[in-house]
Amino acid sequence: MTVETEITAPGPQGALAGTLTLPDAGLADDMPVLLIVPGSGPTDRDGNSPLGVTAAPYALLAKALAERGIPSVRIDKRGMFGSAEAVSDPNDVTIAGYGDDLLAWAENIRDSLPGTSGPRCVIPLGHSEGGLVALAVMDRLAASCGLVLAGAPGRPIADVMRQQFRDNPANAPLAEAAETALRSLERGERLNASTLPAALQLIFSPQVQGFLIDVFSHDPARLIADLQVPVLVVQGGRDVQVPEDDARILADAAPQADLAILPEVNHVLKTVPSDGLPENIATYSDPDLPIAPEVVEAVADFVTRIRPSAGPDGSP
Template sequence: MSVQEELTAPGPTGPLKGTLTLPVGREPLRSKTPVFLIVPGSGPTDRDGNSPLGIAAGPYRLLAEALAERGFPSLRIDKRGMFGSSGAVSDPNDATIARYGDDLLSWTSAIQERLPAENGARCVIVVGHSEGGLVALAAMSRSPCVCGLALIASIGRPLHDVIREQLRANPANAPFLDEANAALTTLMRGERVEGSTISEALRPLFAPEVQGFLIDAFSYDPVELAAQVKVPVLVVQGTRDLQVSVADAQELARAAPHATLALVPGVNHVLKTVSSDDPSENLATYANPTLPISPAVVHAIAQFAEKIMEE
């Protein structure tokens, strides 16, 4: 059982908003109990892990509820300019990895204020899912209250390499691969692609309004960032993830000085267990909020926190 409350933090022009999930009967928390800060993935992903682009699996909500059952509080957040945080900035597309990192700093301060520890700062474990892992990695050097980092289904290569691979993996993209590769190369140089020249099939990926974010995101190497992390790191990767590979997770775990790698058999990108390699069955789970989150994912994250508490 858990209780939930809305929490706010200062944003650039208005409040950032999220949901704090607390274990029933566990407050006040022990000073050593960490709080998980769940950082959402790419695009219009909300605090529950859902998106108007066809994702309704609710992985972040399910993770928060499962962690509460294990005695751990968590905060899941809406990105600046979106959903509950729509007033935080005027344009949600005017974002960079560093600006999202600024928001994480604001959230860690809000956690300290709401759940202060008796001695020193409250331990915060940042949980970055997918693109949220890159945001978390980039912000780590600026986050003094963070005592651990969990990277779930997070890329271990520059984003442009991942996009190329994902495009090649779908045979339907064959007619557009040359154009997509040219666009990626242009953005990697820090230059924009003329919107009127983009094929209709590629416009959702290379829309003019998101090109500034892509240019910025392409400049980061997750492995280089992981090598600089000084706190314990947990890398969680499902073996049936259609978007991020086991090789990505292995690269991150090799790079981080204090890393634990948890490969979870049969789990996909939205943290649900899939019984076969059939892509259609896998993708069907993206729209199924009743399918539970993988217990193995929850166990790995909770065990990681328990180990940090013992240190």
């Protein structure tokens, strides 16, 4: 059993909203709290999106971890869902701004869940693009004693998008236009989206170009190389959005990182028994399918090894 409570943290213009999930048996004094950082686009605190994702991976993960004694906070991004009042325009955001929100959440956790042996430590769990947000804020997050990255990019996001376009043969007619758009935004230059093929106009719409320019400027491998805390990189072998190579790039860049490759896990952290794409995509809309047990096991084992008094390598 678990106990869930709606909580808030201060945002730029209004409250940020989230859910605290605690073990029914109570919280151990020295147990860290996971801060689940959502992925790209309109992804809510449960891991769902109006763009067709209803798998609820973050909600399922939070409850499964609480049953292992691990508390967590999962959050709505500024300008969206329960955090709609935090900023007036959810598209006028930056990686640094999202990082500011993680700082506010970490302060909330430290204040509301103090430990008896010292400040409660916070471990961000960044999923997909949320991994980049977590990496970018770690040098400012004094409350953190570790980091978990799940299905996170190991290269600049523009390079991940390039591969996504290349890997789908149906995108061949769009390849040249997509590359032109990506190169323009990488240079920090906006483009006229109306000149692009219709299938690309939403991806590169004027409203999101400012954010894309910002997000393309961050290199996850460089960011992780500077970390002085224990890191766990979790990657599904059947992730069709972020390939296994990205996880290996992250782990290679951070020698202190643990790498967990989970062969039958996909991007929404569900088990997919075969390589069939339709079966994989079907899990994106199945909230009744449990979170992959291997994900829970890997994260739980990592978190329970971390203590506020641990050194940079996780040892006492």
